[in-house]
Amino acid sequence: MNRFKRGGLFLVGLLLIVGAFGLYACGKRGEGANLKISSWGDLQENQILVDLIAEFEKANPTIKVDLQRIPFGEYTTKLLTQIAAGSAPDVIFVETNNFVDMYLRDAFEPLNPYIQADNFSLADYYPQVLDRFTANNNVYAIPRDTAPICVIYYNKKAFDAAKLPYPSDDWDWAQFLADGQKLVKKDATGKVTQWAFIDDWTMWEPWLYSAGGKWADDVKKPTKWVVAEDPGFVAGVQFRADLMHKYKVMPAPSSLSSMGGMGTSDLFENGTVAMFLSGLWKTPSFRDHIKNFNWDIAMFPKGPTGVRAFGTGGSGYGILKSSQHKQDAWKLIKYIAGIAGAKKLAQTGLAQPAMISVSDSPDFLDGKDPKNKKMVLEAVKYVKYQPMAKNTSEVFYGVINPVLDKVWNGTLTAAQAAEILKPELATKPPITQ
Numbered sequence: 001m002n003r004f005k006r007g008g009l010f011l012v013g014l015l016l017i018v019g020a021f022g023l024y025a026c027g028k029r030g031e032g033a034n035l036k037i038s039s040w041g042d043l044q045e046n047q048i049l050v051d052l053i054a055e056f057e058k059a060n061p062t063i064k065v066d067l068q069r070i071p072f073g074e075y076t077t078k079l080l081t082q083i084a085a086g087s088a089p090d091v092i093f094v095e096t097n098n099f100v101d102m103y104l105r106d107a108f109e110p111l112n113p114y115i116q117a118d119n120f121s122l123a124d125y126y127p128q129v130l131d132r133f134t135a136n137n138n139v140y141a142i143p144r145d146t147a148p149i150c151v152i153y154y155n156k157k158a159f160d161a162a163k164l165p166y167p168s169d170d171w172d173w174a175q176f177l178a179d180g181q182k183l184v185k186k187d188a189t190g191k192v193t194q195w196a197f198i199d200d201w202t203m204w205e206p207w208l209y210s211a212g213g214k215w216a217d218d219v220k221k222p223t224k225w226v227v228a229e230d231p232g233f234v235a236g237v238q239f240r241a242d243l244m245h246k247y248k249v250m251p252a253p254s255s256l257s258s259m260g261g262m263g264t265s266d267l268f269e270n271g272t273v274a275m276f277l278s279g280l281w282k283t284p285s286f287r288d289h290i291k292n293f294n295w296d297i298a299m300f301p302k303g304p305t306g307v308r309a310f311g312t313g314g315s316g317y318g319i320l321k322s323s324q325h326k327q328d329a330w331k332l333i334k335y336i337a338g339i340a341g342a343k344k345l346a347q348t349g350l351a352q353p354a355m356i357s358v359s360d361s362p363d364f365l366d367g368k369d370p371k372n373k374k375m376v377l378e379a380v381k382y383v384k385y386q387p388m389a390k391n392t393s394e395v396f397y398g399v400i401n402p403v404l405d406k407v408w409n410g411t412l413t414a415a416q417a418a419e420i421l422k423p424e425l426a427t428k429p430p431i432t433q
Helices: 012-021 043-059 072-085 098-103 112-118 127-132 156-161 173-183 205-210 231-245 253-257 264-269 280-289 326-336 339-348 375-382 392-408 414-426
Strands: 035-039 065-069 091-095 142-148 151-155 192-199 273-278 295-299 310-319
Touching: 035 043, 035 326, 043 065, 043 326, 043 339, 072 098, 091 098, 091 326, 098 310, 112 326, 127 142, 127 310, 127 375, 142 280, 142 326, 142 339, 142 375, 151 156, 151 280, 156 173, 173 192, 173 231, 173 273, 192 264, 205 231, 205 310, 231 392, 231 414, 264 273, 264 280, 273 280, 295 375, 310 326, 310 375, 326 339, 392 414
Parallel strands: 035 065, 035 091, 192 273
Antiparallel strands: 091 310, 142 310, 151 273, 151 295
């Protein structure tokens, strides 16, 4: 997440303590414990893993499992420190982006021999997320979930008041904008009382992708950043900026600052914004908090040339090379990333299981809001992953985003930003070794 981003900020004080001392599933065990697994997650998500571990231990009484919970922001650094110190866990929970950090440091045990020995079928996993965890024909993690960042939550009451039909999954930028212009409401003084659209965080990637743009010359083996050279960058970034400054259907950063520091999802929950872009993981919160209007979801709109594409999150479980208990670790992964784990995850409504059969079942498609939840099953076909380079995050947050902040506040155009970024990106090529 990314949670990316799609993704990751949890009870920092508590979790820093957890990162230092470990938090165990059922309290700290005695010397009999012989398998360790690390993860992050909120209490609901963590409880799924706690329950699965308990079931696994019951079925495998000779294996004891300790769960170490580490804050997301500390996760990769903590694991690399543990590996260097010889105290790393056996099984680790990885997200589609921090997987890259660990893989490029040769931390993972290839799973092909275990898969082949057990005749473990991968046929039911979404091929897109399975491919993300595959390199040089070796699988390094078994997927747990996938998370297309393409979910446009919309307020049905706002659409009804504007006399607009509800969004179709087949809509495009033009229809999105046309609807947005009719959804904006102002009071007698001209102050906006209802905005049309907002995103969960500053999301420019789906606009880049749906304009036909890309990050690098090759996702799996990047050698050059091409993002600022791609026409899709200018088209996508400028369209997002225009939503704020030209069409005024989306609050600019200055407008957000005047709203009292409320989170963007809060603005959707309280009816201040009619459409909200995020991932499916917002569903449990919206089910609990939204009482004053009905809502549903639609897929992120296609670009002006009909391209449909957006980023994604997702996660899985891998075995570290340093593990002294690889066979037991494999048994654990098969269980928690298999059908039992997928069903438990599906029933929370928190995430889309990576197993196709479970995603397309009543465990996930539960008939509750959002009614169009099946949309995300189709959306997986259009996901894009960030390049597999050690410095992708550094380039994203340290080089690109500071320049784009000036586009969002209206002091640069997308074309001007591209010209600034081209030489900067040339000095920081992808690091893949």
